[in-house]
Amino acid sequence: MMSEITNIKASQLLNYMINLKENLGFTLLLDITAIDNLNKSHPSSTRFELVYILRHSAFEETKVIKVAVEEPEEGVESISSLFSSADWAEREVYDQYGIHFKNHKMLKRLLNHNEFEGHPLRKDYEITKGQYCTTSQSLMDEMHPLLKERNLNLQEDNLMVVNLGPSHPASHGTIRTLAALDGEKIVAASCEIGYLHRGFEKSCENHNYNQIIPYTDRLNYCSAIMNNIAFAKTVEDMMGLTLPERGIFIRIIVGELSRVIDHLVCLAAGLLDMGGQTNYWYLFNPRNNAYDFLSKLTGARLTNSYMRIGGMTHDLYEGWQSDLEDVLTKIDFGITESLKMILHNRIYNERIQDVSPVSAKEAIDYGFTGPNLRASGVAYDLRFAKPYYHYEDFDFKMVVGSVGDTYDRMMVRFDEMHESMKIIKQAIKNIPDGAISVEDKRITMPSKSCVYGGIEGMMNQFKLVIDGVKVPEGEYYGAYEAANGELGFYIVSDGSGTPYKVKVRPPSFYHMSAYPKIIENYQVADAIMTLGSLNIIAGEMDR
Amino acid sequence: MDVSNTHLLDEAVVTTTVDAVVNWGREASLWPFVFGTACCAIEFMATAASRYDISRFGAEVLRFSPRHADLLIVAGTVSYKQAPILKQIYDQMPEPKWVVAVGACASTGGFYDNYTTLQGIDEIIPVDVYVAGCPPRPEAMLDAVLDIQRQLKREAKFEVRNKDFKGKLDDV
Numbered sequence: 001m002m003s004e005i006t007n008i009k010a011s012q013l014l015n016y017m018i019n020l021k022e023n024l025g026f027t028l029l030l031d032i033t034a035i036d037n038l039n040k041s042h043p044s045s046t047r048f049e050l051v052y053i054l055r056h057s058a059f060e061e062t063k064v065i066k067v068a069v070e071e072p073e074e075g076v077e078s079i080s081s082l083f084s085s086a087d088w089a090e091r092e093v094y095d096q097y098g099i100h101f102k103n104h105k106m107l108k109r110l111l112n113h114n115e116f117e118g119h120p121l122r123k124d125y126e127i128t129k130g131q132y133c134t135t136s137q138s139l140m141d142e143m144h145p146l147l148k149e150r151n152l153n154l155q156e157d158n159l160m161v162v163n164l165g166p167s168h169p170a171s172h173g174t175i176r177t178l179a180a181l182d183g184e185k186i187v188a189a190s191c192e193i194g195y196l197h198r199g200f201e202k203s204c205e206n207h208n209y210n211q212i213i214p215y216t217d218r219l220n221y222c223s224a225i226m227n228n229i230a231f232a233k234t235v236e237d238m239m240g241l242t243l244p245e246r247g248i249f250i251r252i253i254v255g256e257l258s259r260v261i262d263h264l265v266c267l268a269a270g271l272l273d274m275g276g277q278t279n280y281w282y283l284f285n286p287r288n289n290a291y292d293f294l295s296k297l298t299g300a301r302l303t304n305s306y307m308r309i310g311g312m313t314h315d316l317y318e319g320w321q322s323d324l325e326d327v328l329t330k331i332d333f334g335i336t337e338s339l340k341m342i343l344h345n346r347i348y349n350e351r352i353q354d355v356s357p358v359s360a361k362e363a364i365d366y367g368f369t370g371p372n373l374r375a376s377g378v379a380y381d382l383r384f385a386k387p388y389y390h391y392e393d394f395d396f397k398m399v400v401g402s403v404g405d406t407y408d409r410m411m412v413r414f415d416e417m418h419e420s421m422k423i424i425k426q427a428i429k430n431i432p433d434g435a436i437s438v439e440d441k442r443i444t445m446p447s448k449s450c451v452y453g454g455i456e457g458m459m460n461q462f463k464l465v466i467d468g469v470k471v472p473e474g475e476y477y478g479a480y481e482a483a484n485g486e487l488g489f490y491i492v493s494d495g496s497g498t499p500y501k502v503k504v505r506p507p508s509f510y511h512m513s514a515y516p517k518i519i520e521n522y523q524v525a526d527a528i529m530t531l532g533s534l535n536i537i538a539g540e541m542d543r
Numbered sequence: 544m545d546v547s548n549t550h551l552l553d554e555a556v557v558t559t560t561v562d563a564v565v566n567w568g569r570e571a572s573l574w575p576f577v578f579g580t581a582c583c584a585i586e587f588m589a590t591a592a593s594r595y596d597i598s599r600f601g602a603e604v605l606r607f608s609p610r611h612a613d614l615l616i617v618a619g620t621v622s623y624k625q626a627p628i629l630k631q632i633y634d635q636m637p638e639p640k641w642v643v644a645v646g647a648c649a650s651t652g653g654f655y656d657n658y659t660t661l662q663g664i665d666e667i668i669p670v671d672v673y674v675a676g677c678p679p680r681p682e683a684m685l686d687a688v689l690d691i692q693r694q695l696k697r698e699a700k701f702e703v704r705n706k707d708f709k710g711k712l713d714d715v
Contacts, residue, residue: 112659113624120658127657132711133623167578167628169607174580174625195625196580199657214654221582221678265585284592291589301589302582302678539581 001237002474003064010067014077017052021082026054026063028364029079030479032089033503034069034097035492038123040500048072048099051490052079053477053505057364059385064477075100078107085367088513096121096201106142111194111542120202127202139163139178142190147180150188154180159187162524166195170273170528174538177516177527184523189516193509193542200543204502208468209235209309212502217303219487219504220540222265223258225294226482227540228307233388234478234489235309238471241438247311248389249431253324254294254306256420256427260331261290262483262535263371263413270410270532271342274351279338286334289327296323309469310444311437321428328421335417352406356518356530363404366517367510370485372534375412376404382481396422406526409533443469468497477505484508484535508534508541562698569613569639570692571601576612576636578629580619583646583678587618595681602688609635614691615668616684620648621661630712633668638703641695643687644670647677667710 008016020026030053037047048069055062067076078101080086090101091110098119101107109116113133118125143161152159160181165171174195180188200219204212216231217224229251236243243251268283291301297317298304306312342348358368363376373380381398383391399415401408437444441460450457473495479488485507492501511534519527577587590597597603606612609632621629633642644664647653650673652662664670671694672687698704 125658130623130658130660130662132626134627134712136627166625167632169577195622195628196620197622197624197659198620198655199659202657203655218582221585265588269588281593284588285594288589288592288594301680302586 001240001476002472003062003476005064005066005475007066007068010069010076013067014079014082016065017079017082020054020063025057026061027057028055028059028369029053029083029085029089029367030055030062030477030486030488031490031503031505032086032093033490034093034099034121035501036097036121036123040494044068046070048097050076050093050099051475051503053488053490055486059380059382062477062479064475069099072097072099075102077102078104080104083367084362084365084517085510085513088509089367095119098122106145108141109194111197113194120199127199127206137192139176139190139192143178143180143188146188146190152180152187157182164524164527166192170531172269172531172536172538174542175512175531175536177519179519179524179527181524184525186519186522186524186527189519189527191512191516193512193538196538196542198539198543200504201502204499206498208497209471209499210464210468212499213307214303214305217305218539219506219543220262220482220484220508220537221302222537223262223483224303225254225258225306226262226480227487228305229255230478230480230482230487231489232307232309233480234476234491235469235471237478238474238476238491238493239309239443239469241310241440241443243311243438244435245432246315246434247436247438249427250312250316250436251307252389252391252394253424253427253431254297256423257290257294257324257327259420259483260417261287263417264290264331264334266532266535267338267410267413270529270535271338273528273532274348276342276348279341282334282338282341286327286331289330293320293323293327308437308444310440311435315436324424324428328424331417332421335414339414349407352410352526352529352533354403355406355526356522358404358514358518360404362514366514368485368514369507369510370481370483371399371412371416372404372409372485372507372511374399375401375408377402382479382486386479388480391423394423394426396420406529406533413535470495470497471499479505482507484511484537484540487540504540504543506540506543508536508538512536512541566696566698569695572604573600573602573614573641573688573691574604574606574612575602575614575616575688576606576609576632578615578617578619578632580621580625581648583618583649586678586681587616587645587684590681590684595685597685597688600685600688600692609633610637612636613640614688615640615642616645616687617642617649617664618645618678618684620653620655621664622659623661624659626661626667627712629664630667630710639695639698640704641671641691642668643672643674643684643691645674645684645687646679647675650675653677667712669705669708669710 035049046068050067052065095109114137164177166176176192216227219227264287271279298306396419446457451461471493488505490503494500644650
């Protein structure tokens with residue numbers, strides 16, 4: 001299965017997008033990326049092509065649009081006036097591919113540092129060519145236009161500029177915010193990301209499909225298995241594979257457990273940021289129990305690499321049910337105890353209610369997905385909108401908030417953990433016996449006894465390790481409801497065992513792009529809580 | 544008290560060197576600064592939480608100001624973009640100071656052998672202990688703290704360590 005692609009001319013781009021948004025209802029811009037056709041065996045007319053991925057307001061349909069770029073320096077028209085999410089997305093394309101966007105307000109590097117030369121995702125940029133950075137940028141080039149827009153002046157209005165991060169415990173390690181303050185109120189803010197840019201997409205172009213699985217672990221390291229599943233599922237969809245029933249059930253169980261772990265970390269850290277240390281212990285300890293289960297199953301606590309294209313490494317171990325049920329009981333206890341302390345706690349409620357609300361319309365404009373979008377009252381969850389892996393057969397509810405403030409974003413996560421545990425319990429009851437991976441010698445590794453016991457098995461293993469799983473030529477956008485929202489992979493295959501290009505559609509990236517705007521008019525202390533409630537995972541945001 | 548009974552002092556007084564006393568004091572009161580950037584930082588959170596409980600080894604007073612800390616724990620990938628910040632933080636820490644590189648990325652760049660990632664933090668700052676793993680288990684991080692404690696017992700005198708170290712970001 002491949003994505004249906006609409007090709008349009010660069011000159012028509014803006015009008016086409018206006019029509020898509022206003023008349024056809026494609027209101028959610030998911031991602032923008034580019035393809036460098038330099039190494040293609042059948043090159044298209046131009047070296048660079050831009051890819052726009054949009055989702056319909058009913059959330060079922062996606063649309064992939066391709067625009068040929070004649071001259072990268074001249075570029076194409078920016079669509080950031082139509083979609084707020086295009087702002088950073090276009091900056092990233094400019095940074096990585098050197099394609100310009102006309103009329104973009106602030107077209108500068110986003111992920112790479114300011115002393116970087118060249119554009120790393122171009123095919124002629126060597127992967128190991130690192131460039132040292134000696135200084136940090138002041139970010140005032142972004143702050144001055146922001147202040148001008150608001151008719152403010154640093155001296156006359158007696159504003160103070162405060163730098164937060166990147167190395168700050170409440171900035172979660174790698175996020176930098178520059179805020180202009182009037183008293184304690186933030187009047188303008190801008191963010192710098194890219195401190196954890198690890199070149200995921202360039203690495204993908206140098207590894208075969210199964211070798212990419214460990215890299216996906218480290219995108220959202222709080223729920224590594226969900227990234228594994230999202231990537232494997234996208235490749236399997238491209239190849240038209242269907243997993244055996246037991247494999248699907250295992251993916252549901254470990255996937256939902258990862259969702260619970262991710263939310264536990266988000267809430268524990270968020271509550272710790274506001275001084276609720278006891279909540280941190282209550283939520284973090286059962287997480288350790290969940291990791292005990294995962295390390296018994298996969299051999300690793302955090303970065304599991306449990307999935308493979310066409311299935312997973314091995315089956316569940318004997319006695320897993322009782323272990324998992326025990327973990328669920330402990331998680332349930334932790335959540336209950338934590339809720340007891342905060343649910344009717346005035347400090348908790350008054351501190352975060354009505355802080356940084358995001359309306360439904362704004363949330364979609366910013367490209368929000370997942371719990372952050374649902375907190376704003378938008379009932380969008382891929383497990384409901386476009387069910388995969390038999391999610392339609394499970395009895396669980398979609399958790400939706402009302403005003404989209406920090407309180408809603410946190411409480412949606414609390415409730416989602418209960419729903420995920422409901423799914424796991426049903427899956428434990430109904431999991432069938434049988435194979436876990438597809439039975440195809442071109443995809444799944446042979447058993448070790450075959451490899452050591454016969455020439456056929458050995459050759460089979462050799463071919464799979466050296467050449468990898470071959471994916472038919474084409475382009476496909478696959479999406480998966482991960483803990484933070486819609487995690488998508490846009491894969492371009494040239495028919496070999498190594499992808500020609502992989503682009504991640506990271507939910508955190510778009511949540512972060514809205515952050516400087518939604519913290520405006522709130523205090524610095526509120527901004528810390530807002531950042532915690534958005535659950536920005538730097539690995540996924542910066543890739 | 545009858546001071547003429549000097550044999551009583553033999554039981555109450557221990558003679559030692561100043562170094563040994565100071566190092567004994569330092570050993571159980573390491574104040575770490577966690578430079579957490581990625582996956583390893585999440586595992587460090589687990590190390591500090593109640594099950595693994597880093598306070599058993601006297602290193603639970605996490606300082607988020609480098610000027611208060613004497614143990615720099617670099618947990619996670621350090622990119623070229625992040626490097627000058629790490630260097631600045633290291634320079635801000637008062638002597639004596641120790642550095643732990645947690646995990647494959649901080650130690651060597653790990654499997655991120657590409658255009659973004661610093662190939663080990665020892666290119667810019669001196670490192671005392673390397674911890675293997677991707678990410679290392681909390682036990683391994685505790686072991687690193689113990690290792691630092693063993694090392695600092697052998698410190699001879701009050702002197703600035705690593706004076707001769709020259710990193711890639713020095714003098715640029």
